[in-house]
Each structure stands twice: as structure tokens, then as C-alpha cells.
Amino acid sequence: MLAQGVRIALEKAKDDDKLDFDALPDIVIEVPREEKYGDFATNAAMQMARAARKNPREIAQIIADYFPTHSTSVDSVEIAGPGFINFHLKDTWLTEIFAKIVTEGEQFGNSSFGEGKKVQVEFVSANPTGELHMGNARGAAIGDTLAGLLQLAGYQVEREFYINDAGNQIEKFANSLEARYLQALGEDVPFPEDGYHGEDITKLMASLVEKEGDKYQKMEGSLRRELLTSYALKIKLSDIRSVLSSFAVEYDCWFSEQSLHDSGAVEIIVKRLQEEGWLLEKEGALWLDCSRFGSDEKPEVLVRSNGVPTYYAADIAYHDNKFKRGFDTVINVWGADHHGHVARMQGAMEALGYDRNRLEVILMQLVRLYRGGEIVKMSKRTGTYVTLNELIEEVGKDAARFFFVARSADSQMDFDLDLAVTQSSDNPVYYVQYAHARICSILAAAAGEGLSVDENTKINYDCLTHESELQLIRKLADFPDEVVKAAVAREPHHIAAYVLDLAGLFHNFYSHCRVLGVDKELSLARLQLITVLARVIKKALAAMGVSAPQKM
RNA sequence: GCGCCAGUAGCUCAGCUGGAUAGAGCAACGGACUUCUAAUCCGUAGGCCGGGGGUUCGAAUCCCUCCUGGCGCGCCA
Secondary structure, three states, X not given: OHHHHHHHHHHHHHHOOOOOOOOOOOOOEEOOOOHHHOOEEEOHHHHHHHHHOOOHHHHHHHHHHHOOHHHOOEEEEEEEOOOEEEEEEOHHHHHHHHHHHHHHHHHEOEOOOOOOOEEEEEOOOOOOOOOOEHXXXXXXXXXXXXXXXXXXXXXXXXXXXXXXXXXXXXXXXXXXXXXXXXXXXXXXXXXOOOOOOOHHHHHHHHHHHHHHOOOOOOOOHHHHHHHXXXXXXXXXXXXXXXXXXXXXXXXXEEEEHHHHHHOOHHHHHHHHHHHOOOEEEEOOEEEEOHHHOOOOOOOEEEEOOOOOEXXXXXXXXXXXXXXXXXXXXXXXXXXXXXXXXXXHHHHHHHHOOOOHHHEEEEEEOOEEEEEOOEEEOOEOOOOEOOEHHHHHHHHOHHHHHHHHHOOOOOOOEEEEHHHHHHHHHXXXXXXXXXXXXXXXXXXXXXXXXXXXXXXXXXOOHHHOOOHHHHHHHHHHHHHHHHHHXXXXXXXXXXXXXXXXXXHHHHHHHHHHOOOOOOOHHHHHHHHHHHHHHHHHHHHHHHHOOOOOOOOO
């Protein structure tokens, strides 16, 4: 509407020979960062400066003069800075917007942007050979929140956990289990050098001895390892599932890597790639010729010289399977240490005939663990790490999730659990939750006085004129866009910033305006305002896996 | 050596598809609770946006280069 007005102004100015230009530029209307610069602004005059051979401010003045103010809800147009044109809208424009938001009720914030396209988000996918650590926690927070935002934005989303229950690390796992099991029975067997040293494994085997005694002791080694592994995997997976659940993460699908080997899917995909000429044979191994799909990627082993397929081969079969399940887009959340794998995976998808861009990877920088100011090398092998369980116990699920979601995946994080515990009461999450609790408290008090509102209550919104009220409405109106923006950019941290801003505006409103004990018309309008506000806060927090308490 | 990510206030970080005076929280300092929750609000102070060059009317943002830190680089996953 504003852009149209600018176009009209430009055309008229041209007709009157005030301006000379060949083609209209793309008129971009934006919301200025500073409120005093109006509700909307455009830099059209600056963009045109060269073509029209005029000073941007002069052009801006001409546009302002010709702008059809009378026919719109524009209150005033002014020129500022180097040539910005700022539009101030009448207050009623905002209250009209708010009235629309109210009619959307619980639906406000949901959009149909994604058109129901199927998207899969795969995250955490930790090896089931140990406990979940800080890196997994970050992946969980980022992946789950992104999935939540995509859902709000109108995508059909599935969350998936890929279980690495095959390959080398499972062998090491088996050997570690066996050693711990026999040790628990008092045998003096050496622990494998490259085994998993985590205490959880020791405990697991000790408890197995308690439960089932020495029934595996005399068995033949490979059978024993197989049984111990399947027992341990079952327990480990259910532990992982329950820890993630207490971190507010629920998956739609747990996908087993082993199942791809069992079903022959890996073999089939390798054969297919070979038939289609993508493979090289060198030093007894089969290599995928990555140079064929652009860039200067080096060949990568798919099948080792001993005939065993690599993780890469299984991963290709896995992603082929994903696309065959009908996902338009597949998003993986990986640690930055896997970045070398990204181009290769996308390339492999291209080799299989898929558009490589349908596989997206969010790389998150690693979490470095500190303790008392010293870097602690995180390693599952040596068993030194802070577990997700400890984190939840020490700082709480809400604070932990907010902590991770609020930072962009690109930022490297140093994490000191001791520090996190002492600072957990400073966590911004409480600022947001407190806003929600305060609103609930007002609503309860209002109900006590017999005041309540719903979508159908007749309310005169024009009495919402206080600056803090208008700011709140403006911010609320942004919500659906913010969700879509964060979802599309795959940057869930934006929503944390948004809800923090929103809470800040509420606290400001709270200190300036009373909801109860004022004129009834105003009281009802404000009740409606905070009702919508509470809903938006709750919805945003829910997407982040953070609860919105009624009381604090 | 090559590649990816980062470097912004004392600390933790936003801002980066170019835009107006670079923001927030914590920490510091000064104010505000007989009224809907002070886990709050208001104010003060704090910045060669890692360095240098370039493009542009305009650069924290784009390009080049250097420095620093993290991660990765063919039979691990």
C-alpha cells in the first residue's frame, strides 16, 4: 500500500517534469529500527539518486509532496537523514491490526507459509555407546526448536533420531561391554585400549551381573558380545529417549542404521552407484568418485578392502531412504566436526538423482567444556564430559534449553557447568517466564473481579493509546513473520531474541499502565492485550521447549 | 598447506540478503515497592565492531589481505 503510494507519487512527479527517470525502482518498505523514524520507511529516494541525477533529499521531498496522504491511514510523511522517507501511521491503524490479531485467537502465529510441505529434521543422533553430553544438548535444543518453528510456519514436520547401531564403534562398544562384564565377575581381563571408558558401561554390566549372574561367562566370545550388545543397546536407547524426553524432545521416528544393512539397502545403493559408474576401485577398496559432482572433492571410501561398507555408504542409503519417504526437504543438525561430510553427502544425493539442495545441514560449532576455568577435553572414550542429565538436574530444563537456543549455531560456546549453575538464576528465560506469570496473575485477579475477555468480547481498542501499548501491539503483529523468518533461515535463535524483546515491552507496559482499577473500557482492552500477549509468549516458548508457568 | 566457523562494551552474546546516533542481558554506579508478582522498572557509565586496503551516496554487514581462536582434510563416525 505504501509502496503503491510511492509509485504513484513518482509517476505524478515525472508527469510534472519534477523528476526524470526511466524505470521505477523496486520500492522497499521497511520497519525502521528506531521508532521515532516512523512506522515504516523507504530508501527509494536514495536508490534513485543516481538515475534521477538529483540529491536524495530533494527526491525524497518531491515524493513526500506527491504522496497521496489523504486516501490512506498515513498520518504524516517526513524526510530524514540522508534521504529516508518516514511514514507515520494513524494510531487507529495499529488498533485495527490488533483487532485482527484478536479474531485469530489461538491460531495467531500459525501460518500457511510452508503449504504443508513435508520436512524432516534429524538431530542429536548420538552414538548409543555413552551418555548424551553438552554437544548433544545443543543439537537437541536447536533441532527441536527449528522443528517447532517449521510447524508453526505451516510445514508438516517429522523429528528423527538416527541410531548408529552398526559399524566400528559398535564393535568397540561390544569389546568394552565384554571386558566390563567379565571384570564384574572378577576376571582379570584387560580393557581395550580404544574402548569406551565411561562409567555408565561399567555400571550397566555390574547390574547385569546382579540380575543375570554369570550366564554369559562361559559363552563363545562372538555370541556373548552380540547378546551383551543387544542388551546394552536397548537400555542405552531407552535412557537416551528418557533423557531427551525430560529435555522436552520427542521424536516421531527412531531410525536404525543396522536396519539398512539388514534389509540390504546399503548393498543395493552401492551396487547402483557402481552400475551407474560413480565408483572407482583402488587398493582393494571401492571409492565414490566425488570429483564427479562438482568442487574438488576427493574420492571417498564406500566399501573397505575387507568388504565392509563404511558409515558413508550407510549414510547414503539412509538419506536415499529419507527422500523415498516423501520429504521435500531434509534438514540435519550436525556438529562442526562433520562439516567435511556435508558436500560429500549432498554430492551423493546428486549422484542418486536428487536435487542436492533438498538436503540441508545445520552445522553447529562445538561446545567446549570448562571446569574451574580449565578446558576439559570432552571425550566419550575417556568418559570425561558433562552429561545432559547433569545439566538438566543442575540448571533445569527451561534454563538449559533457552541457553542453547538463544545462541546462533555458528557461535562457538564455552561451557562451564559450575558457572552455569551459579548463573542459572540470571538466565534470561526467567525474564520471559516472569512476564507470563505476571500476566496470568493479572488475569486471575481480573477474573476475581468478574472481568474476563475472549475473542467475541466487544472492545473499543482505540483506547489503547499509551506508547507502551502501541509498542506491544507492533511487536505482537510481527510474531507470525518472525516465526517464518526464523524457520526459513533455519536460525531458531531469532525466536529467543523475539520473545525476550516482547517480555521486555510487557514489563515496561506493566510499570506504566494498570490493567485493573482503571476505566472499564480501558481495562477490558488491556485485558485483551495481555491475553494475546500471554498466548504469544507461551507459543514461542513452547516452540523452544520451554514451559510458561502461571506462577513463579 | 587447503577448507569451514568465529573475533562487536569488563563478561556472555544479538545485529550481517549494505542504511539513520551499533543493541540486549550480566557485572558496576544512582534512583523507584501502602496499589494487578521488585525474578520488575527508570537512569548513569562503558565501543579504533580483530588490523589494513577496496567497492559504495552510505560498510559491523559485501570483496581482498593479514592476525588470533575453534574444527576438519581418502579405508573413523
